[in-house]
Amino acid sequence: MDEIVKVESVTRRFPLNHDKTRNLVSALNDANLRVEAGEFLAIAGPSGSGKTTLLNLIGCIDQPTSGRILVDGVDTSKLSPARMSTLRREKIGFVFQTFNLIPVFTAAENVEYPLLIKGMGSHERRERVADALESVGLSARAGHRPDLLSGGERQRVAVARAIVHHPALVLADEPTANLDTHNATQLIDLMHGLNRRLGLTFIFSTHDARLLEHTDRIVRLCDGHIQSDSLNEGGIRGQVLASSLS
Amino acid sequence: MGKFLLLAFRNVFRNRRRTLMTLFMVGGGVAGLLLAGGYFAFMTRGLRESTINNGLGHLQIFTADHFRRDEVRVLDTGIENWQKVAATVTSAQHVRGVAPRIDFYGMVSNGTKAAGFMGSAVDPVAEKSLGFISRVVSGRELDTKPGGEVEALVGIGLAKSMNVKVGDGLTILAMTSDGALNGVDVQVVGIVNSGIAELDARYVRITLTAAQRLLQSDRVTNLVVGLDSTDNTDLAFNELTPRLQGLPQQMELKKWIDLATYYKQVSNMFNGIFLFMGIIVFFMVLMSSVNTLLMSMMERTREIGTMLAMGTPRLWVVALFMVEATLLGVMGAAAGVAAGNLFGTLLNSAGLHMPPPPGYTEAILFKVLHVPSIMIVSSMLVIFSLAFASIVPAIRASRLQIAEALAHV
Numbered sequence: 001m002d003e004i005v006k007v008e009s010v011t012r013r014f015p016l017n018h019d020k021t022r023n024l025v026s027a028l029n030d031a032n033l034r035v036e037a038g039e040f041l042a043i044a045g046p047s048g049s050g051k052t053t054l055l056n057l058i059g060c061i062d063q064p065t066s067g068r069i070l071v072d073g074v075d076t077s078k079l080s081p082a083r084m085s086t087l088r089r090e091k092i093g094f095v096f097q098t099f100n101l102i103p104v105f106t107a108a109e110n111v112e113y114p115l116l117i118k119g120m121g122s123h124e125r126r127e128r129v130a131d132a133l134e135s136v137g138l139s140a141r142a143g144h145r146p147d148l149l150s151g152g153e154r155q156r157v158a159v160a161r162a163i164v165h166h167p168a169l170v171l172a173d174e175p176t177a178n179l180d181t182h183n184a185t186q187l188i189d190l191m192h193g194l195n196r197r198l199g200l201t202f203i204f205s206t207h208d209a210r211l212l213e214h215t216d217r218i219v220r221l222c223d224g225h226i227q228s229d230s231l232n233e234g235g236i237r238g239q240v241l242a243s244s245l246s
Numbered sequence: 247m248g249k250f251l252l253l254a255f256r257n258v259f260r261n262r263r264r265t266l267m268t269l270f271m272v273g274g275g276v277a278g279l280l281l282a283g284g285y286f287a288f289m290t291r292g293l294r295e296s297t298i299n300n301g302l303g304h305l306q307i308f309t310a311d312h313f314r315r316d317e318v319r320v321l322d323t324g325i326e327n328w329q330k331v332a333a334t335v336t337s338a339q340h341v342r343g344v345a346p347r348i349d350f351y352g353m354v355s356n357g358t359k360a361a362g363f364m365g366s367a368v369d370p371v372a373e374k375s376l377g378f379i380s381r382v383v384s385g386r387e388l389d390t391k392p393g394g395e396v397e398a399l400v401g402i403g404l405a406k407s408m409n410v411k412v413g414d415g416l417t418i419l420a421m422t423s424d425g426a427l428n429g430v431d432v433q434v435v436g437i438v439n440s441g442i443a444e445l446d447a448r449y450v451r452i453t454l455t456a457a458q459r460l461l462q463s464d465r466v467t468n469l470v471v472g473l474d475s476t477d478n479t480d481l482a483f484n485e486l487t488p489r490l491q492g493l494p495q496q497m498e499l500k501k502w503i504d505l506a507t508y509y510k511q512v513s514n515m516f517n518g519i520f521l522f523m524g525i526i527v528f529f530m531v532l533m534s535s536v537n538t539l540l541m542s543m544m545e546r547t548r549e550i551g552t553m554l555a556m557g558t559p560r561l562w563v564v565a566l567f568m569v570e571a572t573l574l575g576v577m578g579a580a581a582g583v584a585a586g587n588l589f590g591t592l593l594n595s596a597g598l599h600m601p602p603p604p605g606y607t608e609a610i611l612f613k614v615l616h617v618p619s620i621m622i623v624s625s626m627l628v629i630f631s632l633a634f635a636s637i638v639p640a641i642r643a644s645r646l647q648i649a650e651a652l653a654h655v
Contacts, residue, residue: 052653056648056649056652059555061554061555061648061649061652062648062649081560082559085554085557085558085559085560086557087557088555088556088557089556089557089558090557092557094552094555094556096552096652098548100548100549100551100552100652102253102549102552102553103260103549104253104256104257104260105253105256109249109252112249113553113556114556114557116249116250117556117557117558117559117562118557161556
């Protein structure tokens with residue numbers, strides 16, 4: 001399989017106050033991780049363990065203090081801010097904990113947004129948006145604004161927005177944290193289905209034990225250190241992977 | 247592009263109360279400028295027309311020598327064979343008529359006292375046909391029929407210092423074109439008040455025929471041209487300029503605006519006041535809008551972070567904020583233009599009057615003109631002000647650290 005993400009000895013420190021040279025706190029320490037294309041990977045750990053920091057670094061919305069990250073073979077540490085922006089636009093889809101939909105846009109317009117900034121023509125945009133909304137089961141809600149959608153529906157719109165431009169990688173930061181169990185399970189099933197059906201690579205962070213059952217691979221973080229990186233044999237694909245490894 | 251504008255448009259109405267307040271403020275500024283500018287325009291237009299109708303005319307023809315040198319002898323820089331020049335001009339489009347004038351100086355005496363005067367000789371028929379009116383406060387205008395005694399109008403100040411009233415006689419003395427001293431007895435038929443005390447203290451007006459007899463010359467100082475409308479001044483000027491080229495004397499054509507010093511001073515004063523008001527409105531809109539737009543930016547920090555995370559170019563974010571502010575400006579300007587015109591119409595229909603200015607006895611009608619150029623300038627002013635106000639919030643929004651913005655609560 002192709003390697004889609006490679007994290008090499010990445011450390012991220014944040015200053016505790018305005019003096020950026022002193023009182024640094026480490027959010028991530030010497031992390032190493034490889035993710036293959038088509039994987040469905042969970043980054044698990046308690047609050048403050050560095051899950052979001054790792055996702056932000058992989059998603060090119062933050063820069064490591066040391067080490068390097070390759071996304072689809074591109075060394076992100078060597079990219080200018082504008083090239084990073086282009087990389088995010090072209091290769092990465094984001095799903096956020098709080099949905100982060102544009103409130104004045106309808107569901108369809110929110111899904112269309114990544115295509116707009118890519119400069120895609122209107123005809124193709126319409127087709128892609130329709131496909132994406134259909135794939136998350138929200139075709140009937142296309143014209144509704146986020147405030148008229150339930151939490152689960154909003155997050156499904158966010159997933160449709162993350163996949164509409166056919167990214168190489170979808171990053172989801174605690175996507176089920178604001179959902180009830182029913183909606184959370186539905187969302188994970190949806191993402192897993194998209195992962196299997198479209199071959200999309202999903203990396204998501206969670207500290208929700210319910211969700212980990214559905215994942216193939218779990219990377220556990222604690223205090224900025226990767227404690228374990230294991231296949232989840234309870235997971236559907238994990239079972240296949242585990243049996244092939246044994 | 248369409249979706250981008252749609253996003254900007256919907257963002258404008260995201261916080262309706264705040265948008266309404268901003269529109270109210272921007273619209274109020276525009277409406278205020280429209281009302282003030284419309285009133286100034288009415289005053290300026292009134293002054294322009296009264297300046298022209300009080301005898302300045304729309305165009306004046308002089309010999310070129312008139313501006314090149316002082317007269318050595320009376321009327322030696324004047325127009326000879328002025329009737330031919332007048333005929334050349336009269337046939338032009340928009341010309342209603344031509345009135346010859348002579349400016350002359352001399353002494354006036356009531357038999358016991360003498361004083362210097364500034365004389366103006368006119369053709370009463372031509373003046374009347376062009377609607378040029380003297381501000382006669384007692385007596386009447388000069389008679390249009392020739393013959394009889396030489397009639398004169400005198401300024402109210404001169405009449406007072408010479409102790410004359412309508413019906414009294416005066417003697418006026420002036421140098422002839424040959425350098426001799428000549429005099430003529432005149433009968434005061436009217437007393438005029440131009441509103442300018444310095445002029446009224448020395449002003450004498452007689453007929454052109456009487457002045458030519460007094461000065462022993464058939465020349466005139468200038469020809470005053472009246473047009474059908476002040477708006478046609480430039481057209482007539484352009485048509486008359488070549489016509490005056492082939493005449494024996496080199497002529498120079500002047501527009502009324504070049505001769506109306508007082509009008510220009512008043513007009514400049516109104517323009518200065520309007521500019522000052524415009525600057526106040528500009529900064530008023532600027533200061534309050536910066537605050538509003540910064541608040542809007544702060545409220546949307548996470549949303550902007552999301553847009554940037556998805557790969558939105560930072561320039562787009564700058565453009566989005568600037569377009570939103572510009573849209574707000576356009577809507578505020580439209581509301582202001584509508585409100586300003588509505589209030590203007592209501593005020594006009596109320597028939598209000600302003601107290602008379604110094605030197606005048608009659609109250610002045612309060613009227614607001616609907617001037618398209620003022621609407622455009624006022625609208626552009628607030629639109630530019632809002633666009634300018636959005637620069638700081640727009641740049642701050644575009645420079646947000648994405649990770650921090652996404653964590654913003």
